[in-house]
Every structure is written in structure tokens, then in C-alpha cells.
Amino acid sequence: MDPEDRSEIAFFDVETTVPKRGQRFAILEFGSILVCPKKLTELRSYTTLVQPADLSLISSLSVRCNGIKRDDVVLAPLFADIADTVYDILHGRIWAGHNILRFDCARIREAFAEIGRQPPEPKGAIDSLGLLTQKFGRRAGDMKMATLARYFGLGNQTHRSLDDVRMNLEVLKYCATVLFLESSLPYAHVDNSVSPGTISSRRRIDASHEGNTVTTSVRLPSISENCAAQSDPFNMSVLRNEMASDNHIQSDILMEEEQIETSDVVASENTSDHEGFLTPDAMSLSNIKAMLVPFYPGSQMMKLKLLHGDSPLQLYCSYLKIRFGVNGKFLDNTGRRRLNFVVDLNPSLCSILEACDSNAQKLSVDSGSTSEWNPVVNPMKGFVNYPNARIHIATEINGDEARYATEIHQRESSGATQKLIFSNPNNEELESLLTTGSVVDAFLSLEPYDYQQKAGIRLVAKKLVIHS
Missing domain, CATH: 3.30.420.10 (Ribonuclease H-like superfamily/Ribonuclease H)
Structure with missing residues (x-):
């Protein structure tokens, strides 16, 4: 043959x-x-x-x-x-x-x-x-x-x-x-440091990410050769959900809510791809809906997607105060830290996110999911606490290479905005910029996930504007 x-x-x-x-x-x-x-x-x-x-x-x-x-x-x-x-x-x-x-x-x-x-x-x-x-x-x-x-x-x-x-x-x-x-679901976290014979009590998913091929042309070892096991080009990125472990955030002093006038639909400076991001005040709760869409064209597997009317739901949130700076305690399989930080929420933004949660959770349950739902809003009730939420730094995977993909800009007191980092920022740079007490404008994508009995919505930063 x-x-x-x-x-x-x-x-x-x-x-x-x-x-x-x-x-x-x-x-x-x-x-x-x-x-x-x-x-x-x-x-x-x-x-x-x-x-x-x-x-x-x-x-x-x-x-x-x-x-x-x-x-x-x-x-x-x-x-x-x-x-x-x-x-x-x-x-x-x-x-x-x-x-x-x-x-x-x-x-x-x-x-x-x-x-x-x-x-x-x-x-x-x-x-x-x-x-x-x-x-x-x-x-x-x-x-x-x-x-x-x-x-x-x-x-x-x-x-x-x-x-x-x-x-x-x-x-x-x-x-x-x-x-x-x-x-x-590329914005979750991974930790491959599980010791032999043990499984962590927290969900640890590697995952893992985009596949190319599973075959490699190889030369077999001769009888006398000591051939090491070969790596293979399964080329997939990684995933882990850490939200359930961070439901309790310490108290902080009361933040004065800053009232800033903004346009309803934002076309940010130097970034035409941010057109279509809506401010919370411009959104109608009745227009928020969740629907099931294929994972990719032609797929029979479905995932949740959030819409405002007929458009993907994306938010422009101004003057968010960082409650806790960058946290990168989890690694992906390339050794790169998965970064996120926590911001306080004003009532308008809190209402929008809770409506998104409600719609997405209902559809998740109706579609047969039995996963535990992690609310996007951490409801810190009381005189000295604001509700808050976790924002994730976007990550892009290209082959085995991973890079942080969130655009980082800075706004001067004069109102002028300039891009701070032009390519592939490292975690030290992001940690030094996104510190506790800093104020940022955030362009956010809302990305539902459902994996290993954990489900919810991730807020992923496409662009951040740091106030000087």
C-alpha cells in the first residue's frame, strides 16, 4: 500500500x-x-x-x-x-x-x-x-x-x-x-504547579489553548540512542477561574463619588476601534439581553454573549478608583502572570453590571448549566464600603507566545492623552501604573464564561486611561 x-x-x-x-x-x-x-x-x-x-x-x-x-x-x-x-x-x-x-x-x-x-x-x-x-x-x-x-x-x-x-x-x-x-475562554487563570498525587482544593485549569496540529515529523531514535520524550505542537492557550476565591475584600475608606460629564457613546482619542463603547448612563436596563451564540462559525457548541440592543455590550467607565492594585499570583502555561485589579463601582455602573449578571445567569440556568454563578459585583454593603468588581488585563495568544493586550494611556491634567506603552508591556510596568488609589477610565468588554462548575462574567480591559 x-x-x-x-x-x-x-x-x-x-x-x-x-x-x-x-x-x-x-x-x-x-x-x-x-x-x-x-x-x-x-x-x-x-x-x-x-x-x-x-x-x-x-x-x-x-x-x-x-x-x-x-x-x-x-x-x-x-x-x-x-x-x-x-x-x-x-x-x-x-x-x-x-x-x-x-x-x-x-x-x-x-x-x-x-x-x-x-x-x-x-x-x-x-x-x-x-x-x-x-x-x-x-x-x-x-x-x-x-x-x-x-x-x-x-x-x-x-x-x-x-x-x-x-x-x-x-x-x-x-x-x-x-x-x-x-x-x-482565554481570560481565566492557570497553575500547573500541582504536586504529584495531589489535587488542589481550588479549581486549577490549564489549559490550556488554540490548537494547530497533533502530528510532528520525527526521526525515531536508533537502538543505542537515549531519546528524550518530544514536545508536541498542541497549541492551545490557558484557562482558569479564580473569582470564587476572592469574594471577600477588606474594608476601605469612603470614596467621594466624582461627577464627570462624558459623551454617551465614546470614540476615544487615537483609538477608532473603541467606537461603540457606551457609558452606563447611556444604557437602558431593558435593552440588556443575553443570548447563545456558537463558539465559532459552524460550531454546535454554544456560549453566552451579552448585547445592548443588537450590538455587543461594551462599556466606557470613567473615573474608576482602584481599590486594590494589580494582582498576578496565577501563571499561565508560558509562565506569564495573569493580571487583574479591583475597582470601586458607582451606583449607575453597579446597576448595569447587576442587570448583565441577572440576564446572563438566567439564560445559563435555562440552557441547562448547573455551574455556580459568581456575581461580577462584589456587594460590599455598609457605610464605609462601595461595591467593587475585578477588571482583567487582556491577554493575546499567538502560538506559544502570550502578551498583555490592554492599551495603556495616560491623561494629563490639561486633558491631553498619550499612549504610555506601545507594545507587549510586562507585569512590572503594569503593576507600577495600576496602583491602589489611582483613577482610570476603562474600556471594558463583558465576557461570560462557564467552566468546571464555575460561571460568571469577566470584565476585560481593552484600554485603560490612567489619570496623572
Whole structure:
């Protein structure tokens, strides 16, 4: 068959003896499934026990690892007897498995070398160990297949070849789904620092973000090479919801509300893309509505979107006083801090945000969501406290690169405005500018989210104008 026509992905796994010092590995079992790359469905499977040339290589240690005893393989075919089948399954296809580049591929090459035959060659490989370590992270604990399977509730690993490859495919499906969903909600937070064997009591999502391809052209290691697990170009951004952990904010002194006249619809200086941002006073509560829209054109998965009339709901909020400066205690998978700060809300803005919350939460419940709703407004009631809300610094993902995308301007006492940071600000610059007690004008996008039983609305800053 022409290798160019062999489009299926060959997931495979070998179970082997556990050699003592000076001994070689011997294959005891080979298992494989051919998977449709478009639908990720199993098309064909093959598995067989394999009799090693030297049965004494099956030690008590290898039996403890995979349960395969000498009696199990004494009547099994030798590898030479199944070599044609293995070659036909693997040659010219994309190979996939967990830690295959370091282990399984080397064992296949050794087995073919022992019978004097050329080994099969792949046209690409997916090593899920390297792929998931880099892109999914260690939120499950360690990166063993058994740990990942338990994390997703897929049962216990049997360490038998066919069971393991099917489990490998299911783990990849679950991880890819998580990463895809996270890529659609880019303003949440991630922390991959979960220690092995533990899961944090707070929801930690990596996620994870925009996918390109899952195959990489690779050269398989020779028998003598010690090949490290390869990273893979799953290219997805990351997600985490931290709002539930910050519901209680300390008291502060009463802020005098500043009355500033502004135009109803703002076309900000030097930024024509800010046309259409509305001031709270220009909005009608009855015109605020929530609707379900596809995640992307043609998608059957839906997400919430907030509208004012028939236009996306975007806010221009002037003279917001920063109650707590930039907080960046969470990291994404590129090591970049996820930044946000807390502002006090005047009554008009508070009413608008509460109406948005009410509409979005109702639609969320009506559409079947059971997630806990996190109000966008932290209702700090009492004489010395104003209600407040968290504003997130926008982040853009380009491949594996992440950058802060919020425009930062400064308004002088004369009224003149100038752009402070022209490209890719760092967190230190933003922390020094967005300090407690500072006053900002904010151009905000309202972005509903619903993930891992947490839902709500994020206020994402497209542009900030800091008052000098």
C-alpha cells in the first residue's frame, strides 16, 4: 500500500520483560488500534502475546509489572511470526502512544533487528507524554497514564497492550476537549504547579489553548540512542477561574463619588476601534439581553454573549478608583502572570453590571448549566464600603507566545492623552501604573464564561486611561 494513503493513526503499546543488569528487553505483548484522524474512532485492532526467544527473561519482577507469566506465552507466536503484521500496521502511518519515542519505538527497532529485518518507519509521531506534559500540565499529579486515567475517571490501568492504547486514546480525547474549551475562554487563570498525587482544593485549569496540529515529523531514535520524550505542537492557550476565591475584600475608606460629564457613546482619542463603547448612563436596563451564540462559525457548541440592543455590550467607565492594585499570583502555561485589579463601582455602573449578571445567569440556568454563578459585583454593603468588581488585563495568544493586550494611556491634567506603552508591556510596568488609589477610565468588554462548575462574567480591559 502506498504510505501516502495510510492516513490512520496507529496507537500502539508493547509490554516487555524487566531486564536485570546486562540483559535486554524482550517483547511479551504487542497491541495496536488504527484510529480515524478525522473522527478519532477506532477502525481496527490487533493484539497478541509474544513468546520471547529466552523464557528465562520473564522474571518475577516483570510478572508484577504486567501480569504476563511464562505459561501465558509458552504457546504464543515468536516475534518473527508476527513481524509482517506489525510492519503492515505501523509502516507509513502516524504512530501514537504514551512515551513511545523513549521506549516503545526502541523496542520495535530492537525486535526487527534481532530477526534481521528493516523496521517499519512512521510518517509522523504523537508522543502523548511530551504533548500532555507541555500543554495539559501536571494538574492530574504526575504524567503517568494511570494517573491521567484516574483524573478523568477512566478506571485503572491494566498494563496490557490493547487496554493501554485504548485508554491512551480516551485520555487524549478528554485532554483535547479541556484544552479546546479553555482556548474559547482565554481570560481565566492557570497553575500547573500541582504536586504529584495531589489535587488542589481550588479549581486549577490549564489549559490550556488554540490548537494547530497533533502530528510532528520525527526521526525515531536508533537502538543505542537515549531519546528524550518530544514536545508536541498542541497549541492551545490557558484557562482558569479564580473569582470564587476572592469574594471577600477588606474594608476601605469612603470614596467621594466624582461627577464627570462624558459623551454617551465614546470614540476615544487615537483609538477608532473603541467606537461603540457606551457609558452606563447611556444604557437602558431593558435593552440588556443575553443570548447563545456558537463558539465559532459552524460550531454546535454554544456560549453566552451579552448585547445592548443588537450590538455587543461594551462599556466606557470613567473615573474608576482602584481599590486594590494589580494582582498576578496565577501563571499561565508560558509562565506569564495573569493580571487583574479591583475597582470601586458607582451606583449607575453597579446597576448595569447587576442587570448583565441577572440576564446572563438566567439564560445559563435555562440552557441547562448547573455551574455556580459568581456575581461580577462584589456587594460590599455598609457605610464605609462601595461595591467593587475585578477588571482583567487582556491577554493575546499567538502560538506559544502570550502578551498583555490592554492599551495603556495616560491623561494629563490639561486633558491631553498619550499612549504610555506601545507594545507587549510586562507585569512590572503594569503593576507600577495600576496602583491602589489611582483613577482610570476603562474600556471594558463583558465576557461570560462557564467552566468546571464555575460561571460568571469577566470584565476585560481593552484600554485603560490612567489619570496623572
